[in-house]
Amino acid sequence: MDGQAALREPQDNESGGMDGQAALREPPDAPGADREGRGRIARPSLHDAIVSRVRDMIIEGRLAPGSRIHEGRLGEELGVSRTPLREALKYLASEGLLELSPGRGALVRQFSAKDVKDALAVLGHMEGLAGRLACAQASDAEIGEVRQLHDRMMELYRTRDRLPYFKLNQAIHSAILRLSKNDSLSYVHGILQARLRRIRYIGNEGPEKWAGAVADHEEMIAALEARDGERLSAAMAAHMDRTWDRVRHAI
Amino acid sequence: MDGQAALREPQDNESGGMDGQAALREPPDAPGADREGRGRIARPSLHDAIVSRVRDMIIEGRLAPGSRIHEGRLGEELGVSRTPLREALKYLASEGLLELSPGRGALVRQFSAKDVKDALAVLGHMEGLAGRLACAQASDAEIGEVRQLHDRMMELYRTRDRLPYFKLNQAIHSAILRLSKNDSLSYVHGILQARLRRIRYIGNEGPEKWAGAVADHEEMIAALEARDGERLSAAMAAHMDRTWDRVRHAI
DNA sequence: CGCAAGCATTCTGCATGCAGAATTTTGTTT
DNA sequence: AAACAAAATTCTGCATGCAGAATGCTTGCG
Numbered sequence: 430m431d432g433q434a435a436l437r438e439p440q441d442n443e444s445g446g447m448d449g450q451a452a453l454r455e456p457p458d459a460p461g462a463d464r465e466g467r468g469r470i471a472r473p474s475l476h477d478a479i480v481s482r483v484r485d486m487i488i489e490g491r492l493a494p495g496s497r498i499h500e501g502r503l504g505e506e507l508g509v510s511r512t513p514l515r516e517a518l519k520y521l522a523s524e525g526l527l528e529l530s531p532g533r534g535a536l537v538r539q540f541s542a543k544d545v546k547d548a549l550a551v552l553g554h555m556e557g558l559a560g561r562l563a564c565a566q567a568s569d570a571e572i573g574e575v576r577q578l579h580d581r582m583m584e585l586y587r588t589r590d591r592l593p594y595f596k597l598n599q600a601i602h603s604a605i606l607r608l609s610k611n612d613s614l615s616y617v618h619g620i621l622q623a624r625l626r627r628i629r630y631i632g633n634e635g636p637e638k639w640a641g642a643v644a645d646h647e648e649m650i651a652a653l654e655a656r657d658g659e660r661l662s663a664a665m666a667a668h669m670d671r672t673w674d675r676v677r678h679a680i
Numbered sequence: 681m682d683g684q685a686a687l688r689e690p691q692d693n694e695s696g697g698m699d700g701q702a703a704l705r706e707p708p709d710a711p712g713a714d715r716e717g718r719g720r721i722a723r724p725s726l727h728d729a730i731v732s733r734v735r736d737m738i739i740e741g742r743l744a745p746g747s748r749i750h751e752g753r754l755g756e757e758l759g760v761s762r763t764p765l766r767e768a769l770k771y772l773a774s775e776g777l778l779e780l781s782p783g784r785g786a787l788v789r790q791f792s793a794k795d796v797k798d799a800l801a802v803l804g805h806m807e808g809l810a811g812r813l814a815c816a817q818a819s820d821a822e823i824g825e826v827r828q829l830h831d832r833m834m835e836l837y838r839t840r841d842r843l844p845y846f847k848l849n850q851a852i853h854s855a856i857l858r859l860s861k862n863d864s865l866s867y868v869h870g871i872l873q874a875r876l877r878r879i880r881y882i883g884n885e886g887p888e889k890w891a892g893a894v895a896d897h898e899e900m901i902a903a904l905e906a907r908d909g910e911r912l913s914a915a916m917a918a919h920m921d922r923t924w925d926r927v928r929h930a931i
Numbered sequence: 932c933g934c935a936a937g938c939a940t941t942c943t944g945c946a947t948g949c950a951g952a953a954t955t956t957t958g959t960t961t
Numbered sequence: 962a963a964a965c966a967a968a969a970t971t972c973t974g975c976a977t978g979c980a981g982a983a984t985g986c987t988t989g990c991g
Contacts, residue, residue, distance in 0.1 A: 474782035475974080476770070501942070510976045512763065515944090516770045519727070523774035525867065531725035532982060534943060548864040551809070558805050613799040613875075616776065617868040624864075726944080752972070761946045766974090783952060785973060934991080941984070947977085954971070961964085 479509060479517040487526050487537055488627045494539040498527070524620055542680045545628055546673055552621050553669030555614060556602065560661035563608035564653065572653055575604050579650045586643055595630055601646070605653065605665070632676025641671060730760060730768040738777050738788055739878045745790040749778070775871055793931045796879055797924055803872050804920030806865060807853065811912035814859035815904065823904055826855050830901045837894055846881055852897070856904065856916070883927025892922060 483503075486492045504514045518535045521527045527535040540548075578601050585594040599622065606615045633642060645668040652661035734754075737743045755765045769786045772778045778786045791799075829852050836845040850873065857866045884893060896919040903912035 474780075476780065476782070499942080511943090512975055512977090516767050516974095519767045519771040520774045523771045529725075529727065531727070532943070533984095544863060547862040551806075551862065551864045551868065554805065554809050555802075558802070611798040611802065612795065613802045613872060617802065617871065620868065620871075621864060750972080762973090763945055763947090767944095783973070932991105934989105936987105936989080938987075939985085941982105943982075944980090946979085949976085950974090952971105952973075954969105956969070957967085959964100959966075961962100 475509065475513055476517060476520075479507060479513055480520050482507060483514075483517055483521060484524075484526060484623065487521070488623070488630075490627060490631075492537045494537050496537050497533065498535045498537065500534060525624060540624065540628065540680075542677065545625065545676070545680055548621050548625055549669050549673045552618065552625070553666040555618050555621075556606070556665035556669060557662040559606045559609040559611070559614055559618070560649075560652070560665045561658040562611060562614075563605050564656045564658035564661055566610045567608040567653075571608055572656075575601060575608070575653060576650060578604060579646065582646070583643070586639070595633070598642075598646070599626065605649075628676055628679060629672065632679035633672075638675045641675065642668075645671060726760065726764055727768060727771075730758060730764055731771050733758060734765075734768055734772060735775075735777060735874065738772070739874070739881075741878060741882075743788045745788050747788050748784065749786045749788065751785060776875060791875065791879065791931075793928065796876065796927065796931055799872050799876055800920050800924045803869065803876070804917040806869050806872075807857070807916035807920060808913040810857045810860040810862070810865055810869070811900075811903070811916045812909040813862060813865075814856050815907045815909035815912055817861045818859040818904075822859055823907075826852060826859070826904060827901060829855060830897065833897070834894070837890070846884070849893075849897070850877065856900075879927055879930060880923065883930035884923075885930075889926045892926065893919075896922060 483492070492498065498518065500511045500514060500518075504511045507514065518527060519529070522529045522535060526538055528538045529535055578597060582594060582597040582601065585597060602622065603615070603619065606618045609615070633639065645664065648664045649661060649668065652664050734743070743749065749769065751762045751765060751769075755762045758765065769778060770780070773780045773786060777789055779789045780786055829848060833845055833848040833852065836848060853873065854866070854870065857869045860866070884890065896915065899915045900912060900919065903915050
């Protein structure tokens, strides 16, 4: 039963252990699949752990875009055998983060400038739709929760805590999508958001860009609290448009 | 069981039955992954074959919504071992057609009325966007191809050839999406379309409903040929709205 | 000196085996 | 006879092994 170490028990990871490992049994977050575990207690599954971990490795760039994934090596690094790892790779391929090349395994998908621009355009339309729906569907309490997220994010902006800021930023977008009460919309949004996460992170550097993004968010939260669907919709769509301008240089 | 253990022996699969077994080594179409095989000749992969086959089994209802998938049984039926089958199941789970239940395998996902309605709403918006883009981006030749598909579909309508009609109908939607030249848009559209395929098929029965759908398509192709983006966008979105009225009874 | 053919070495794709959880069946008690 | 408990039987999750393809390296030839 043992013999495997890293993923199940963060013991020794002598083999150069690139860097610290995130907590294993508590995946940071799962963009593709909101934890909808209502009802069943859902014992932590190795599958989810591997998927989350590899997804993070892709998004963080530890697996370079365009590079091949070495099943043996990666499996050893994660402390799992190739079988569950391969299953996770197929899962991520379906999400669009990997590309399957028969006989040659999985490649980390590489997004061109056009890919990014197109994805942002779609994201903008989806967020616009979500904004309109959210204003109509959400309860005051739910809007209040988003406001809290927003305020926390602004605090992180003040202290220039970039990574936590970024995560909270993504969380706010996801939260508004959830307020639309449309699971399909949240689902496809999550997929595209995961695709762009890396680029948005590395591309959003620079004080004036950051300030611009913050301003966009101020407008968004104001529109949401005013329950002005059209205004929120326009704000979210415009936010995506400007995001393109902010990240285009990084591609 | 009617010994259909023929996933690997693409023998004389001649009959070309529409509902029977599709040709194995040439998946009819892969909603999740547009064949973007530029460059490489892409040797047929067992993975794709299994994914397509199981997806079709779900869409056709041969795997009942809500039911558990029996890996041993299904693998035997398809003539493959559990390993590649399990990989395919993870892939389909990521597409949203299956639900993974740790310790209990995969369940065929069941869509509620709200799920369907919501997905159609999103689909309507995406098709609306795609219509606008297509009118601006597509070449005359490409529009001509869609017209040909449309004419063939109308011929099938005249002869009341329901299944081929249905498939061509889906193909037309996918084709217009492709004309938008936005891969992300095509991709998410494909995912939602696959989800709804079963319900749309079983729900679109009845002559007056069929006639209504056909009329919608006439308007769509006319708008496309006129390159009237707003008109096409409105037509496609409206088509989705009416689709809900046509299929709601079947849920 | 460049290039291609042949060989050796991974690496992937798939099948099988096994441990533990889940489910069903059987036996016991009230 | 109903209800509970416990054994027996699947079934899933994962590891390992093996065949064949893919890749890299060496060597022979132009």
